[in-house]
Amino acid sequence: MAIWWSFLVVEMVQLVFVQALVRRRHIATLLLLPVFKGSYFCDLYAEKRPPGTCNGYFPPIWGWMLGDPHLKTLDGVSYTFNGLGEYTLVQVDDDFFKLQGRTARAITKNGTMSQATVFVAFAAKQQNSSTVQVKLTDDGTDYDVLVDGELFNKTFLDDQPFTPNGTNVSMSLKQEESTVGSGAKVRFVASFTSKMSISIGVAEKMLDVLFSAPEEFKGRVTGLLGFWDGDPTNDFKLPDGNIKQPTGDNFTDAEYFEFGQQWNISANQSIFWYEEGKSWSDYNDPTFEPLFLDELIDNYEREDPAYLSKVRSNCGDDQECLFDSLATEREEIGLLTRNSSTQIRQQQTDLGNFPPNVTIEGSSLLEVEVGKAVSLKLDATDPNPGDTITYMLADPVLGAHITQGKIIILHIQNILSTETWLQNRSNSDQIEANILFFLNRW
Known part of the structure; x- marks a missing residue:
């Protein structure tokens, strides 16, 4: 692949976002694709691999x-x-x-x-x-x-x-x-x-x-x-x-x-x-x-009030936990129900946390020159009320830093290619933008 690139002249770089949800992390990959003279190859690439986004995402x-x-x-x-x-x-x-x-x-x-x-x-x-x-x-x-x-x-x-x-x-x-x-x-x-x-x-x-x-x-x-x-x-x-x-x-x-x-x-x-x-x-x-909860409580109040008091202490206001502990006479069953229900609800809440919408301000074509700085501005909004968005570079990158939170200044060195990683966090979610440069100097 590297050899093939070496015979082509890069004029501009096109920005493409690809987003996906992987293990509760919202991943946004920002690709800077080389646009060759006449942009013919870029058009072919976009035809076969159209950019994907999280727009229209609904949690299961x-x-x-x-x-x-x-x-x-x-x-x-x-x-x-x-x-x-x-x-x-x-x-x-x-x-x-x-x-x-x-x-x-x-x-x-x-x-x-x-x-x-x-x-x-x-x-x-x-x-x-x-x-x-x-x-x-x-x-x-x-x-x-x-x-x-x-x-x-x-x-x-x-x-x-x-x-x-x-x-x-x-x-x-x-x-x-x-x-x-x-x-x-x-x-x-x-x-x-x-x-x-x-x-x-x-x-x-x-x-x-x-x-x-x-x-x-x-x-x-x-x-x-x-x-x-x-x-x-x-x-x-x-x-x-x-x-x-x-x-x-x-x-x-x-x-x-x-x-x-x-x-x-x-x-x-x-x-x-x-x-x-x-x-x-x-x-x-x-x-x-079956016996319903009120009937179970009445039975235990008469026959075993100590056990009823114990499971009420274990379960708090969780009626499902209380029912299972009384119906099976096993505290561990009630606790299993309570913990399982809590776990499932948390997983559903996580899935309902929508990814931020990230857009590139300005043209999707970015003109670059080896050895000179380039500015890239991203705008992000989070559809979940109360979620805050912050940006950071996940790893140190030579000549790259962030100013004003959303503007990324990248100094492109005199090399064939370089990678930088941008990480955007929204509460428990993470967005990583992987910025890839394929540049040749002629």
Whole structure:
């Protein structure tokens, strides 16, 4: 590449921004591309590699469910549902995409069945894709992945994402720090061609799931994760299209349960694979009645007020933590729910922190001459209120410095090429502008 450059005469340098979001860091690469005489080569380059920006970026929208099922709809409404069976979590345009979940009764610290449930399996399918099913292993410490009913070897995912032939589903494993105790847990991620995805993890003998969808599906999603249209007041849309309303000012736990039961799937609607000798009827019990939080509190006030006081101290005002600690008689389950929920909310907040908009003032063509100084002025605005933008050179560069915060003075030396790095920080975000010069002296 260096030899090829040496036969061309550089007249000007064109400025191009390329932006991307990588691991919570907003990266803006500022390329100074050589414009050759007649600008023919630059035009060809721009045709094949048009500049990309973060304009129009929307953070992915998440809905999730964890613990003794606590759900957060795509419009941000939190509620608890303890049905026992298989349910539609997400349905897009009837049959375009489905995400279904299976629950089982939670086990108390004494090994008895509780009157609460946890998720033990999920299944997802898009039109023209394979069905991906994730189910808790018998010992509750891991999960198995099945593709169209066949056990999938997860070791294929150790190094990189993998798309089995004919499935139209990209699968990967993602390491993530545990929210309770030490070490890391491995989440399974399935991404579909629609850009919808699911992320599933295991902890304390139960599964949790995060569902993500792009904005284009707004107004087309229903199920336990709610009717997604940006309006949280109509989230509880029933399969018949009606919106369930509370009898009072707010929904009661019993009313949430009534809503959830409406999304209980039939045998014909199920996309789950069933083991030999088992069927839909082995996993669904429409007669099951859970204990709601107020009932649990009443029971513990009578039978074990000391434990109730202890978990209230642990959980504070976190009702999900309180419910799980009481329903399972295990403090660690409540703490897991609280910490996991906090972690997910923080991740969603980070994704919602939009990158600053960086523009170059003046012409996008910068005339330069080897050995002489050149001035470059950048203007940046941050769409997130309260975020401040500062510039700095990440590494010392000979002859380069910043004045007045936004003007970069670069002294180009009598060399073939040089690199300088500019770093722009907006709160926890970082923007790095990589300024590359390809110059020849003739």
